[in-house]
Amino acid sequence: MTLQDCQARDAAHPLRALRELFQIPPGVIYLDGNSLGVLPKAAPARIAQVVEKEWGQGLIRSWNEAGWFTMPQRLGDKLGPWIGANAGEVVVTDSTAVTRYKERHAALTIARNWDAKRTTIVSERSNFPTDNYIAEGLARERGFALKLVRAEEIVASLDATTAVLMLTQVNYRTGAMHDMAALSQAAHAAGALAVWDLAHSAGAVEVKLNADGADFAVGCGYKYLNGGPGAPAFLWVHPRHQDQALQPLTGWYGHAAPFAFIPQYEPVKGISQYLCGTPPVISTAAFECGLDGFEASMPLGGMNALREKSLALTDLFIDLVETRCGAHGLSLITPREHKKRGSQICLNHPTHGYAIMQAMIARGVIGDYRKGDAQTPDIIRFGFAPLYIGFEDIWNAVEHLRAVMDEREYLRSEFNAVKAVT
Amino acid sequence: MTLQDCQARDAAHPLRALRELFQIPPGVIYLDGNSLGVLPKAAPARIAQVVEKEWGQGLIRSWNEAGWFTMPQRLGDKLGPWIGANAGEVVVTDSTAVTRYKERHAALTIARNWDAKRTTIVSERSNFPTDNYIAEGLARERGFALKLVRAEEIVASLDATTAVLMLTQVNYRTGAMHDMAALSQAAHAAGALAVWDLAHSAGAVEVKLNADGADFAVGCGYKYLNGGPGAPAFLWVHPRHQDQALQPLTGWYGHAAPFAFIPQYEPVKGISQYLCGTPPVISTAAFECGLDGFEASMPLGGMNALREKSLALTDLFIDLVETRCGAHGLSLITPREHKKRGSQICLNHPTHGYAIMQAMIARGVIGDYRKGDAQTPDIIRFGFAPLYIGFEDIWNAVEHLRAVMDEREYLRSEFNAVKAVT
Numbered sequence: 111m112t113l114q115d116c117q118a119r120d121a122a123h124p125l126r127a128l129r130e131l132f133q134i135p136p137g138v139i140y141l142d143g144n145s146l147g148v149l150p151k152a153a154p155a156r157i158a159q160v161v162e163k164e165w166g167q168g169l170i171r172s173w174n175e176a177g178w179f180t181m182p183q184r185l186g187d188k189l190g191p192w193i194g195a196n197a198g199e200v201v202v203t204d205s206t207a208v209t210r211y212k213e214r215h216a217a218l219t220i221a222r223n224w225d226a227k228r229t230t231i232v233s234e235r236s237n238f239p240t241d242n243y244i245a246e247g248l249a250r251e252r253g254f255a256l257k258l259v260r261a262e263e264i265v266a267s268l269d270a271t272t273a274v275l276m277l278t279q280v281n282y283r284t285g286a287m288h289d290m291a292a293l294s295q296a297a298h299a300a301g302a303l304a305v306w307d308l309a310h311s312a313g314a315v316e317v318k319l320n321a322d323g324a325d326f327a328v329g330c331g332y333k334y335l336n337g338g339p340g341a342p343a344f345l346w347v348h349p350r351h352q353d354q355a356l357q358p359l360t361g362w363y364g365h366a367a368p369f370a371f372i373p374q375y376e377p378v379k380g381i382s383q384y385l386c387g388t389p390p391v392i393s394t395a396a397f398e399c400g401l402d403g404f405e406a407s408m409p410l411g412g413m414n415a416l417r418e419k420s421l422a423l424t425d426l427f428i429d430l431v432e433t434r435c436g437a438h439g440l441s442l443i444t445p446r447e448h449k450k451r452g453s454q455i456c457l458n459h460p461t462h463g464y465a466i467m468q469a470m471i472a473r474g475v476i477g478d479y480r481k482g483d484a485q486t487p488d489i490i491r492f493g494f495a496p497l498y499i500g501f502e503d504i505w506n507a508v509e510h511l512r513a514v515m516d517e518r519e520y521l522r523s524e525f526n527a528v529k530a531v532t
Numbered sequence: 533m534t535l536q537d538c539q540a541r542d543a544a545h546p547l548r549a550l551r552e553l554f555q556i557p558p559g560v561i562y563l564d565g566n567s568l569g570v571l572p573k574a575a576p577a578r579i580a581q582v583v584e585k586e587w588g589q590g591l592i593r594s595w596n597e598a599g600w601f602t603m604p605q606r607l608g609d610k611l612g613p614w615i616g617a618n619a620g621e622v623v624v625t626d627s628t629a630v631t632r633y634k635e636r637h638a639a640l641t642i643a644r645n646w647d648a649k650r651t652t653i654v655s656e657r658s659n660f661p662t663d664n665y666i667a668e669g670l671a672r673e674r675g676f677a678l679k680l681v682r683a684e685e686i687v688a689s690l691d692a693t694t695a696v697l698m699l700t701q702v703n704y705r706t707g708a709m710h711d712m713a714a715l716s717q718a719a720h721a722a723g724a725l726a727v728w729d730l731a732h733s734a735g736a737v738e739v740k741l742n743a744d745g746a747d748f749a750v751g752c753g754y755k756y757l758n759g760g761p762g763a764p765a766f767l768w769v770h771p772r773h774q775d776q777a778l779q780p781l782t783g784w785y786g787h788a789a790p791f792a793f794i795p796q797y798e799p800v801k802g803i804s805q806y807l808c809g810t811p812p813v814i815s816t817a818a819f820e821c822g823l824d825g826f827e828a829s830m831p832l833g834g835m836n837a838l839r840e841k842s843l844a845l846t847d848l849f850i851d852l853v854e855t856r857c858g859a860h861g862l863s864l865i866t867p868r869e870h871k872k873r874g875s876q877i878c879l880n881h882p883t884h885g886y887a888i889m890q891a892m893i894a895r896g897v898i899g900d901y902r903k904g905d906a907q908t909p910d911i912i913r914f915g916f917a918p919l920y921i922g923f924e925d926i927w928n929a930v931e932h933l934r935a936v937m938d939e940r941e942y943l944r945s946e947f948n949a950v951k952a953v954t
Contacts, residue, residue, distance in 0.1 A: 133588045142592045149588035154580060157814065161579050165761055166555045166571035170564045170898060178761060205809030207783030208630055235795060240784040240809070243797035247782040258795065283793075332810070339587055339600060339813035360669040361629030362662040371705075371902060373657060373680065375665035387627030387662070388754070390815035391761035392579065476592060480793060 116501035132498040139503045141477045144493025147336030153399035160395040181394045188401045194318035195346045206330045206343035210244045212357040219355035221273035228273035231256045238282045268300035280310035280452030285444035287452045294323035314453035337397030361386035419496040420453040430508040438515035454493040463488035468525035469514040475507045538923035554920040561925045563899045566915025569758030575821035582817040603816045610823045616740035617768045628752045628765035632666045634779040641777035643695035650695035653678045660704045690722035702732035702874030707866035709874045716745035736875035759819030783808035841918040842875040852930040860937035876915040885910035890947035891936040897929045
C-alpha cells in the first residue's frame with residue numbers, strides 16, 4: 111500500500127464526487143466529523159436566504175409561507191431513511207440533552223404504567239456522560255434507580271425490575287458498537303424498553319430502528335450529519351408508544367391546537383407531541399443542508415455504500431498505524447471486528463496522548479483527545495466521515511502520526527500545555 | 533395632528549438614526565415586532581462569518597477560538613442591563629418553553645424545601661398558554677396545584693399554601709402590564725417566590741428585576757429583542773437562588789467540569805448550571821446582533837429613551853384610531869394608563885377582527901390576530917418596537933385601518949378564509 115494506491119482508490123471510488131459537496135479547509139485533514147461535521151457548500155447560500163429573504167423580507171409571514179412551522183417534521187422525514195424510520199416517526203428539535211430528557215421521561219412513564227415494580231434504568235458506566243447525567247436526574251426525581259454496568263454485563267443485568275435499557279449504540283470514547291437488534295430483544299425479553307442514543311451512529315453506520323426492535327431513539331445533528339454547531343437533535347419514537355405517555359416539556363408547539371391558545375394542554379397525536387417550543391429556525395435550516403448532503407448519496411448506494419466505505423477507511427487506518435507507527439506504544443482501543451465498530455478509531459498512548467493529538471492538530475490533522483480515569487485509558491480519537499474523507503486522507507494522517515512519533519514532536523512544551531478541549 | 537407633523541416628529545427624534553440599523557421591507561409597516569422582530573442589518577454578515585469562517589474553516593477549533601463555548605454567558609451579560617440584571621446573572625439558551633420548565637422546576641424545588649406545605653402555583657388564567665401548560669405539567673408531575681385567577685384576584689389568592697406566583701409582566705393578548713415591584717412584594721409577603729415571564733416586556737419596557745424584587749425570570753429572544761426566528765431564550769435567576777436547587781435538565785453544559793467526562797453530574801456554581809446541552813450557535817449569533825442593536829441605543833438614553841418613545845407611539849396610535857376610525861366599532865383593550873401598558877395596542881371588533889387584520893396585512897400593515905373565547909374578546913394586535921417604528925408609521929397604519937373600515941374591505945371573501953395564524 112502506497113500513497114499512490116490510496117489516490118487511485120479515491121479516484122475510482124463511486125462516492126468520491128460527494129466530497130465536492132463539502133468545504134474542507136485547505137491544509138486540513140479533518141478527522142473530527144464525529145464531533146462537529148464539516149460545512150456543506152450549499153449551506154451559506156441557504157442560510158443567507160433564510161436570514162435575508164425569509165426573516166428580513168418575509169418576517170412573521172414566513173412561519174407559513176417559508177414552511178418554518180413544519181421544519182421539525184420535514185427534517186425528521188428527511189432523516190428517517192438514514193436511521194431506519196418511516197415518515198411521521200421523527201422530529202428535529204431542541205438540543206440533544208433536552209431531547210434525551212423528554213424521551214427518557216416518557217419511556218419511564220410507559221414502563222411504570224405497565225408495571226409499577228419496574229424501577230431500574232440499566233445503562234453502561236462508559237456511556238456518554240450526559241446520557242447518564244440526564245438519567246441520574248430523572249431517576250432521583252421520579253424514584254428510579256440508575257444501574258451502570260460494563261458492556262459485557264448488560265444482558266445479565268436485565269430483570270423484572272428493569273424499566274428501561276438505555277444505551278448509546280456507538281461508544282463515544284472507544285468507537286465500539288452494540289448490537290442493537292440483540293440488545294433490544296434482550297430488553298424486550300426482560301419486559302423492558304430499549305432506548306437508544308444514536309449520537310455517534312446516525313450518518314456513520316447503518317441504523318435500523320424499526321427492524322432492530324428499538325422503542326425510542328435520540329441523536330445528534332452536528333456530528334456525522336453535518337448540521338452545524340449546536341444543530342438541533344432528532345427524536346424517534348416507535349408509533350406504538352407515541353401516544354402512550356405525556357412527555358414533560360408540554361409547550362405550545364406540541365399542542366393539538368397551537369394557535370387556539372386554549373388554557374389547557376392537549377397534546378397533538380403522534381410524534382409532534384414531542385415538540386415543545388419554537389425551533390431555532392436558522393440553525394435548523396443549516397441542519398437541513400447537512401441532510402441534503404446525505405440525500406445526494408442515495409443514488410450511489412446510500413447508507414449501505416457509506417458504511418462499506420467507512421469500514422474500508424477504518425480498516426486502512428488500523429493497518430497503516432500498525433505497520434507504520436507500530437514501534438511507538440500506540441494501542442488500538444476500537445474493536446477490529448466490523449460488526450462491533452463504528453466509524454471512529456481510538457488509540458491509547460500510555461503517557462503522551464494529549465500532546466500527540468496537539469502535535470497532530472498543529473500539523474493540520476484534526477482529531478480529538480478524551481482523558482481517561484483509573485478504569486479507562488486516555489484516548490486519541492479519529493472520526494472518519496465517509497461522505498467526505500478519502501483514502502489519501504488516511505495515508506497522509508498516518509504519515510503525520512508517524513512523523514510525530516518518530517521525531518517525538520509530542521515532547522515539545524507547546525503541545526503539553528493543557529487547555530479546554532472540546 | 534397631520535402626516536407632516538408625524539414626519540417632523542420623526543425627523544427631530546433623537547432615536548431616529550437607530551431605524552437605519554434594521555431592515556424594514558419596502559412597502560411594509562411592521563407592527564408585529566412583538567411576535568418576530570425585524571432583521572438587524574449587521575446580522576447577515578455576522579451569520580455568514582459564523583457559517584463560512586468559524587464553522588467552515590475553524591471547525592471544531594471554533595468552540596474555543598471563536599468563543600462559541602461562552603456564548604450563553606456572553607449574550608446573557610449583554611442582555612443584563614436591559615432587564616435590570618447584573619453580569620453573571622443571565623444565560624441565553626434553549627427555547628423559551630424549555631427554559632420556562634427549568635426555571636419553574638427549580639423555583640418549585642426551592643419553595644418546597646422552605647416549606648413542604650406550599651403546594652400551589654398561582655397564575656393568571658389569561659397568561660400566555662405555554663406558561664400555563666408548562667406549569668400544569670409540573671404541577672401534575674410534582675404534586676402541586678395550579679391556581680388560575682383573574683388579574684384583580686392575584687393578591688388575594690396568595691396565602692400560606694402558595695409556593696410560586698408566576699406571571700407574565702405584559703399580557704400577550706391585551707398589552708396590559710403588571711406592577712412587578714408590587715406583585716413581587718405581595719408574593720414575598722405571603723412567603724412565596726415571584727417568577728416572571730418577560731416575553732413581551734424585554735426590550736419593550738423598562739424591566740428592573742433586581743430592583744423590583746423578582747426571584748426568577750425568563751424571556752424571549754425573537755420578539756422585541758430582534759434575535760431572529762426561534763432565537764434562544766434567556767434566563768435570569770437571582771443570585772441568592774442560583775445554587776439552591778438542581779434544575780432538572782442536567783446536561784454536560786451545566787456541569788462543573790464539562791470536559792472531564794466524569795460519570796456523576798455535578799453542577800457548576802452560579803447561573804451557568806442552568807445550561808443543559810450544546811447551544812444552537814448560528815441562531816445564537818443572530819440573537820447577539822439583535823442585542824447589539826439595543827447597545828447602539830445606550831448613548832441615546834437606552835431603555836429610558838426607548839420606553840418614552842414607545843409610550844408616545846402607542847399614545848398617538850390610540851388617539852388617531854379614536855379620532856379617525858371612531859365610528860367603526862373598534863374598542864380599545866389595552867389600558868390607557870402608562871404604568872399599565874406595554875408596547876402593544878390591542879383592539880376588539882365585535883364581528884370582523886380576523887378579516888380586518890387580513891385586510892391590513894394585504895395593505896402591508898402587519899400586525900396579528902388572536903382569537904378569543906367566551907370570556908375574552910377577539911383581538912387585533914399591533915406591536916410598536918421603539919427601536920425602529922416611527923410616528924409616520926403610526927399615521928400611515930391608522931390611515932390604512934380607516935380605509936379598511938370606511939370601505940368595509942374586511943367583508944371581502946379573501947379576508948375571511950381562515951388559515952393558520954402565527
